Amino acid sequence: MLQSNATRRSWIATLMAAVAAFGAVAGARATPQTAPPEPPAQAPAPSGQATDEPATAPAVPKQKGQGEDPRLDRTRSRTPRPDAREAADAPATREPSDPVQDGAIDAPPPLTITPARLDFGFMMPNTNARGTVTLTNGGSTPVTLLSVTASCKCTTINDAAGVTIEPGKSFVIETELSGAPMQGVRRSQLKIIAKGYARPVNVAVQGEVALPVRAVPAYINLVGERARAGETIVESTDGTPFRVLSVNGKPATIVPQDAPGDVHARHKLAWSFPENEPTGDFWIVETDHPNCALVDVRIRNANPIKRPVLRMREYRINAGRIDPVDGVRIEVRSKDATAPFEFVSVKGGVACPVTAELIESHAEDDGMVAVIQLKPLPDARGYFADTLIVGSEGKLQELDLFGTIRPKPEGSVAPQPAPAASSPAPGAPAAPPTPPVTAP
Numbered sequence: 001m002l003q004s005n006a007t008r009r010s011w012i013a014t015l016m017a018a019v020a021a022f023g024a025v026a027g028a029r030a031t032p033q034t035a036p037p038e039p040p041a042q043a044p045a046p047s048g049q050a051t052d053e054p055a056t057a058p059a060v061p062k063q064k065g066q067g068e069d070p071r072l073d074r075t076r077s078r079t080p081r082p083d084a085r086e087a088a089d090a091p092a093t094r095e096p097s098d099p100v101q102d103g104a105i106d107a108p109p110p111l112t113i114t115p116a117r118l119d120f121g122f123m124m125p126n127t128n129a130r131g132t133v134t135l136t137n138g139g140s141t142p143v144t145l146l147s148v149t150a151s152c153k154c155t156t157i158n159d160a161a162g163v164t165i166e167p168g169k170s171f172v173i174e175t176e177l178s179g180a181p182m183q184g185v186r187r188s189q190l191k192i193i194a195k196g197y198a199r200p201v202n203v204a205v206q207g208e209v210a211l212p213v214r215a216v217p218a219y220i221n222l223v224g225e226r227a228r229a230g231e232t233i234v235e236s237t238d239g240t241p242f243r244v245l246s247v248n249g250k251p252a253t254i255v256p257q258d259a260p261g262d263v264h265a266r267h268k269l270a271w272s273f274p275e276n277e278p279t280g281d282f283w284i285v286e287t288d289h290p291n292c293a294l295v296d297v298r299i300r301n302a303n304p305i306k307r308p309v310l311r312m313r314e315y316r317i318n319a320g321r322i323d324p325v326d327g328v329r330i331e332v333r334s335k336d337a338t339a340p341f342e343f344v345s346v347k348g349g350v351a352c353p354v355t356a357e358l359i360e361s362h363a364e365d366d367g368m369v370a371v372i373q374l375k376p377l378p379d380a381r382g383y384f385a386d387t388l389i390v391g392s393e394g395k396l397q398e399l400d401l402f403g404t405i406r407p408k409p410e411g412s413v414a415p416q417p418a419p420a421a422s423s424p425a426p427g428a429p430a431a432p433p434t435p436p437v438t439a440p
Contacts, residue, residue, distance in 0.1 A: 108201050109194035110139035111165070120207030122214075122237045123179040123186075126313070129207050133173040133190065137165040144195040145171075152188035154178045155205055160192075179209045181314035182298060183218045212237055212292040213285075219298040220271065220283055228273045231255060234285050234295055235266040242289035244269065245404075249383040252285070279303065282316065286383050286404050293321035293404050294383075310390075310397040311336040313367065317388055319374055319403030322354065327375040329359065332390055332399065333367045341370035343391030347398070353380035353405060356388060368392065376405045 113135060120129035137143045148160040158174045165171050177186060190203040208214075216233040236242060241263045244252045255268040273279050283297040296318050306315065313333040322328045334341075340361035346352040359371040370390055388401040 104196055104198040106198045108199040109143050109192075109197040110137065111143060111192070111194070111201055112136040112138050113201060113203055116203070118175060118203060118205045120177055120205075122210045123177070123207045125179055125181050125183065125209055125211070127179045128176050129179065130174070130176045133175055133203055134170050135165060135173065135192065136170040137167050140167055142166050143197075146193045146195050148173060148190060148192050150188055150190055150205075152186075154180070154186055155188040155190075157190065175205060177205060177207050179207070181316075183209050183211065183214060183296075185209075210237055211295055212240070213242065213287055213289050213295050215285070215295055215297045219300055221300045222273060222279060223300050223302065228275060229271065231268055231270050232283075232297065233266060233268050234287070236289060238291075239265050240289060240291075241265045242287045242292075245286040245288055246383055247271070247286070248280070248282075248284050249286075249385070273299075280385075282385075282400065282402070284383065284385070284402055288409055290409055293406070294318055294402060296402065306398065308397070309395050310334045310392060312397060312399065314399075315397075316400035317402075319401065321408065322374055322376055322403045322405045324376050324381065324405055324407060327354070327373055328403070330372050330374060332370050332372065332388075333364075334390075334392060334397075335367040337368035337392040337395075339393045340368060341390055341392045343389070343396070344370065344372050345389045346401070347387035347389055352386045353377050353384050354386075354403070361392075374403065380405050382406070 113133060115133070118131050118133055120131060123129050135145075142164050144164045145160050145162065148157060150157055154177060156176045156178075160171065160173060163171055173190070175190070177188065180186065185206060185208045188205040190205060192201040192203070194201075210218075213234055213236050216235065220230070220232065222228065234244065242265070243262050244254060244267050246252060247269065253270040253272075254262070255270055257264055257267070269285065271283060279299060279301050281299055281301070281303060283299055285295040285297065287293060287295065296316065308315070311334060313335060317330055317332065319328055319330055332341075340363070341358060342361070344356045344358045346354065346356050354374045354376050357373045357375065359373050361368065361370045363369070372388075372390075383402070383404045385400070385402040388399045390397050390399065
């Protein structure tokens, strides 16, 4: 009996010890534990090196079995993509990182930049402007350039890495800014980094793509909750007075001018797009300016974007003033067509006041070119808009086409070629280059 009681007491003591151990484990799970010591911070990634780690304090390494949702590991901060209007001036690739220099002076190099800001003024569409930026060493020691880069793929420069500029000497950077098909301001920046100096020297580069008559602003924005009515200024970039003949083929609504008469170098036009009426993609102003018959203003709207079949230099053709007898020759260019164009037509057919004929097609460095003759029908006059269809290798591409059939104004002078710009004074417009064949 005594042995039985002793056995029972031993069993009860064992059971109570097990219950106490279980309670300790449960309490440990319910009570927050002191976080383990953080691992030593890792060395930062070199400047410009991509990393998937968020910009926060380093996380504690997960132990096997912790079971956090693996989908959380896929979350990464993302850089917003530029919209369509910014894409033209977006960098071609990620901007290279600045070289790391130990012991560099926390200052820019002693370089005098001439001009301090390179402004090409007005540029015709699809033309390039060239100029120079001169770096002069105003210090007492040589300055070695580590890199000179442009922030925009629209800007090209000569190689300057490794160039050493002696005290009192200069180095010239040849700069070229490409003009876009559409009108608007092109902006870029040169970043100059020198050995032994931690701060760069930045040089602004810009030019405005514009016809001899430009619109201010260069587009009409109807996206979202924008106003459906407003005003746009059309003005001569060379100061030549002109009349506004029509807007999209209809009488223009001209805001009263201060001076009498309708011939001015600057006009203010009112526009309105009611909600219940369809809106086109362009607002076309017809003028009697001797070198600019049509000013095409892009309308930003909710219309679906036309799907490109062939990658073209531009998808709208401003044929400008078309002679009633001789017509006009235009060019279209595809960047990815590998065979000559073999087909052209106008979508409107007999309803269109012009016919299109393929004169010839050939390859150039920047793509395949088609030379097209637009010929007006007898007695056709005034503004028109239609769709030009071009074909290569069985692919057909539609292009917006507009023009005006009118005789050339008496006394008008054809634009003359302008020499390449060197270094215009800051803010001074450069003489416009020879307009391309597709410009009015």
